[in-house]
Amino acid sequence: MPLLDRNGAKTDDWTLSPDGAADAPRVLVAFDHVQNALAGNGRGRRIGVAIANTIKAEALAPFLTDLDLVSIAFPSYGDGRGFSIAKQLRHLGFKGTLRASGPLIADQFAYALACGFDEVELPEAQAARQPVDQWVRAAASISKTYQRGFGAQNILDARRAARLAGK
Amino acid sequence: MYRYDEFDARFVRERVAQFRDQVARRLDGALNEDEFKPLRLKNGVYLQLHAYMLRIAIPYGTLSSRQLRQLALIGEKYDRGYGHFTTRTNMQFNWPRLRDVPAILDLLADVEMHCIQTSGNCIRNVTADHFAGVAADEIEDPRPTAELIRQWSSLHPEFDYLPRKFKIAVTGSAQDRAVIKAHDIGLRILRNAKGEIGYEVMVGGGLGRTPMIAKTIRSFLPKDELLAYLESVLRVYNLEGRRDNKYKARVKILVHEIGAETFSRLVEEEYARLDGPSIVADPEEVARIAAYFASPHYEKLPARSAAFEKGKAKNRAFATWAAVNLFAHKIPGYAAATISLKAIGEAPGDVTCAQMRVLADLAQQYSFDELRITHAQNVVLPHVEQDDLLAIWQTLVEAGLATANAGLITDIIACPGLDYCSLATARSIPIAQALAHRFADQKRQLDIGELNVKISGCINACGHHHVGHIGILGLEKSGKESYQITLGGDATLNAAIGENLGPGLAAQDVPDAIERIVDVYLAHRQNGESFIESVRRLGLEPFKAVIQEKLHAPA
């Protein structure tokens, strides 16, 4: 499925293998198999996990240092649970790639980036209707936000800087 | 009042451009109607029965003369010469064209206004006590807190796709005039034993299909922790709130299902984990916002105004208006004046563009350029010298705005109902009009005293009928409008949900039934007790008979 990040379209070099059996350099496994996949990982593979948005962030805590990617499912664009899970995973110290997977719309890209996501994986039809340039443009539509996040610059720090400069 | 700095101004401009782009992408098919819908809703654009409707945010109900004049301009240019104030203190225009909306948003941005998050499953316009900065019993003006929340909640990346809408209200007084217990989050500013200022945090109130009174989950939250704590409440709701059923998706259902204690524990656990300092505002920032709400420069005036007393002695109608529509100001010689938008026979909350200009002029001349919109759909001039009241009243009389009924039985709250709203099951405005006509007699209204009638045109309860002393809910029963009457609701800190008096009545029977209810009260009241006090003492029984009578009366 099409994949994009803040710079535009991107190739997906992960191999989906729910039970972790695939012999590939980057393997995306289901939540139930993450422990086994990491334990039997003598082959130098990189492991990622794909989770539903009903999985609690803490459930992933023991694995976060060993995981290279967490892909959080968005069953529909109206279901915003993934945004909170992404933030929690970042607070828990996850440094790998965070992927939002599902029928998001371009207008949510800035939110996804601000919550700590790096990339979005879209169903074909969605990507066909909403070309990549729309996503890149939408992500830049608000230059400074009222929240500190992982994405755009924010007004809180801009005001702080202006105050300090004024002193 | 708050003024935009360069960052606020740019933010709102970029938001307008963003909406223009969204409309363009809808038109070229990049966005389908399902995808566009939440985007237009989050910009206040509804599709109503007959047309699009635009809902403009009036944060915590505070408005300047300049802003109100701009609303008058928009109403004339893009609508039919009038607007409507809602129970969330917003302004609605009922007839704009979709293609004009971006231009309207530009005009709003010119006067530091917007439509951001006036609808949709996100954090809505924050409301506050309409007598903020006026009331003598105020611990702290709630508006700086509300403004802080407005900014924090604007396009919050994590909370724009919540299970359902989310409403926050703030009060800074001992008396609650903001109905905080009927909100998803109600904040009450208070002082702890050490004299420090903080908030009592209540969660899970709401009206609608399942009315609930909010429960306290934190009895004292230090002031500087507010935003981080709110973030934790919203995160718990975003993750745990139900998404399987629209009618069970509000936070009140979650709080009800898992219990306030469990909810509170989840919030505290999340709060302990999150990175508070990255969320809360700098003390300098809090001070910057608060400075905009500093008291205006009041004159030193005698507590009693001779001109005011003389005016009342000479003019009975003015004296009545003054007795009913004024609210005591904390500063000697001043008053806050409620301007009723409930003239007998008019739609509650409607105001013509000409009236908007009169109100704007009055505020500029007499009230430090400031107006307030109340959740009861009236307007307040918050700081007027008592010496000026007669002149103000005379202007109001000419503009058809001097109705002396604030808090009385004809000061009715009513939602738009079936005349405008696509969700409605019955009309509410005509019921309000019929009741107002029935009780139009001023002497009789005064004799009845304080009595809130609130009318909703469907179970969604935008007219707050659950917390009306008398609540009227319009439903549809086998193709006919049917009105259920509830009694004993209360919107203050003693918040209570009204109880149903019995089966629904036909529209034409409602005024009679309300009249009989009032008669029962007048016959039973003791020692000057108010309607709601009598209902509390007597219980529902003596009133129920009225409905039975009406139902069984020969047609």
Ligand code: SF4
């Ligand atoms: S209560 Fe119902 S009819 Fe009235 S405005 Fe709300 S949704 Fe519409």
